Amino acid sequence: MSIVAELLAKPGVLAAGEYAFRGDRFSYKGQMSEEHARMASIMCRATTMGVCMQGRMAEITRSGTGLHKPRGWLLHGAxxxxxxxANVFCFMRNDKGTVNxxxxxxxxxxxxxxxxxx
Incomplete structure (x- = not known):
């Protein structure tokens, strides 16, 4: 079973997908239009690249702090x-226990x- 299928089987998950670290290829499944999935993959890729760049900058300026390389990020709304x-995104409801x-x-x-x- 793919990671996307595994995520979609979890309660509260609305959509999940994967994007290429380089280029604009993506795939998704769930309650999201093709256009919204395309925009989501672009946003997720850009944010991931920014988070990774900031992590590398932090390690350079504060070497030896024990910071781990970023593995991803989370945006928590109401x-x-x-x-x-990595290169997998997941949109979910904030139902009890879902996010964790x-x-x-x-x-x-x-x-x-x-x-x-x-």
């Missing part, structure tokens, strides 16, 4: 959240993805 780990369960699953499932491509 009703919905977006979670990105999804983040945990994504971190475990995507632990071995090489982030040096970013």
């Amino acid at each position: 009703d919905y959240s977006i979670c990105v780990v 369960a999804v983040v945990k699953h994504m971190r475990q499932a995507l632990a071995d993805v090489n982030m040096d491509l970013v």
Whole structure:
């Protein structure tokens, strides 16, 4: 089962997809239009690249602090959240327990993805 299918099987998940670290290819499934998924993949890729750049800058200026390389990011709104780990994005409702369960699953499932491509 793919990570996208696994995420969609979780309660509260509305849509999930993958994007290319380089280029504009993406795939998705769930309650999202093709155009919204395209915009989401662009936004997620750009934000991931920014987070990774800031992580590298922090490590250069504060070497030895024990900072880990960024693996992703989370945007938590009043009703919905977006979670990105590696090159996988997930849109979900903020139902009780949903966000923590999804983040945990994504971190475990995507632990071995090489982030040096970013």
